[in-house]
Amino acid sequence: MADSNLFYISLVLLPLILLFLLFLITRPRPIQIPIKKRHIFITGGSSGIGLALAHRAASEGARVSILSRSIDKLEEAKNAIRQSTGIDVAIFAADVRDFEAVQRAVDEAGPIDFLVVNQGIFVAQELEEQKLEEVRFIIDVNLMGSFNMIKAALPGMKRSRKDRGPGSIALMSSQAGQVGIYGYTAYSASKFGLRGLAEALQQEVIGDNIHVSLVFPPDTETPGLTEENKRKPQLTSIIAASSGAMKADEVAKKALDGIKSGSFTIPCNSEGILLAIATAGLSPQRSYLMAFVEVVAAGILRIAALCFQWNWYGSIEKWHVQKNRT
Ligand SMILES: NC(=O)C1=CN([C@@H]2O[C@H](COP(=O)(O)OP(=O)(O)OC[C@H]3O[C@@H](n4cnc5c(N)ncnc54)[C@H](OP(=O)(O)O)[C@@H]3O)[C@@H](O)[C@H]2O)C=CC1
Numbered sequence: 398m399a400d401s402n403l404f405y406i407s408l409v410l411l412p413l414i415l416l417f418l419l420f421l422i423t424r425p426r427p428i429q430i431p432i433k434k435r436h437i438f439i440t441g442g443s444s445g446i447g448l449a450l451a452h453r454a455a456s457e458g459a460r461v462s463i464l465s466r467s468i469d470k471l472e473e474a475k476n477a478i479r480q481s482t483g484i485d486v487a488i489f490a491a492d493v494r495d496f497e498a499v500q501r502a503v504d505e506a507g508p509i510d511f512l513v514v515n516q517g518i519f520v521a522q523e524l525e526e527q528k529l530e531e532v533r534f535i536i537d538v539n540l541m542g543s544f545n546m547i548k549a550a551l552p553g554m555k556r557s558r559k560d561r562g563p564g565s566i567a568l569m570s571s572q573a574g575q576v577g578i579y580g581y582t583a584y585s586a587s588k589f590g591l592r593g594l595a596e597a598l599q600q601e602v603i604g605d606n607i608h609v610s611l612v613f614p615p616d617t618e619t620p621g622l623t624e625e626n627k628r629k630p631q632l633t634s635i636i637a638a639s640s641g642a643m644k645a646d647e648v649a650k651k652a653l654d655g656i657k658s659g660s661f662t663i664p665c666n667s668e669g670i671l672l673a674i675a676t677a678g679l680s681p682q683r684s685y686l687m688a689f690v691e692v693v694a695a696g697i698l699r700i701a702a703l704c705f706q707w708n709w710y711g712s713i714e715k716w717h718v719q720k721n722r723t
């Protein structure tokens with residue numbers, strides 16, 4: 398009798414003790430970063446997810462700047478945002494691979510509160526088929542371009558923090574930046590790279606009241622995806638379909654809400670939440686409740702992850718068998 402009482406008490410008590418412990422230790426501490434009347438600078442803001450983010454930020458009362466290469470697409474985006482919100486965004490034509498051009502844009506745009514490094518290119522292809530130039534292009538735009546942006550914006554962001562309150566640097570990764578996917582050797586490498594950059598950067602800028610976020614969308618309906626789908630290995634599509642597709646505006650909403658609450662990891666759909674927990678690793682976590690879920694679910698999600706791999710390797714095997722028959 399006493400034994401079973403003890404059993405039930407510990408069933409309640411142990412999780413409570415764990416919750417309390419996690420409440421004490423989770424770092425950095427929770428924060429809210431206001432967006433109204435503050436300056437958000439979005440790269441790749443002329444199309445897809447970046448454009449949806451610019452729309453949303455403008456309608457929430459932010460001052461918005463967008464940067465991308467094509468001035469025509471920028472003008473088009475500016476007109477579309479003006480039509481739907483009545484607000485004018487500032488546009489900057491620059492290639493993120495060109496540090497000087499990026500620096501000029503940042504200087505002209507004025508002090509930044511939210512930097513959203515969202516530009517990205519994706520071409521899915523087996524590494525054996527993919528040209529090295531294309532690999533380099535993907536790494537240059539997605540990874541080195543992000544370094545260029547952050548290097549250009551960080552000094553100004555740091556300087557203006559005291560007068561302007563908390564700031565944010567958000568990076569657009571991908572679920573292919575949490576798990577390697579067939580056809581994405583270059584793309585996944587570029588997006589995994591962003592995670593290392595973000596984890597290290599958060600430690601460096603926390604003292605300046607700057608908060609780093611990493612967004613992990615699944616396939617998202619954008620002009621970029623339409624282009625990618627024209628030449629995508631079948632296996633890439635099959636494996637990526639393990640996570641549902643989203644609309645650009647849904648991703649933008651998740652991203653902006655996550656950024657405003659200073660979340661380090663921002664998943665976008667339910668598979669994304671599972672992925673975030675399964676790949677939590679040593680990344681920072683502000684929410685002690687999420688930390689609790691990560692601790693409790695770790696073992697079972699490893700089993701789920703192994704089931705996904707079992708399923709994916711099954712598809713790969715089947716595909717090879719079919720290919721050899723024809
Ligand atoms: N759509 C999807 O399925 C997913 C996308 N993502 C990520 O989200 C981000 C946005 O993707 P999405 O909206 O689909 O992409 P789009 O192709 O629709 O838009 C990409 C944007 O980036 C700009 N851009 C591209 N190259 C450069 C460059 N060298 N310098 C400056 N700007 C550049 C483009 O403008 P311009 O060409 O004029 O320069 C455009 O504004 C990317 O980082 C992508 O990897 C993540 C998961 C899923």
Ligand SMILES: CCCCCCCCCCCCCCCC(=O)[C@@H](N)CO
Binds near residue numbers: 578638668
């Ligand atoms: C443990 C539980 C795991 C749960 C689910 C795992 C699902 C993984 C699916 C990965 C999909 C990757 C899509 C990349 C989209 C993208 O970035 C491109 N459209 C752009 O190229």
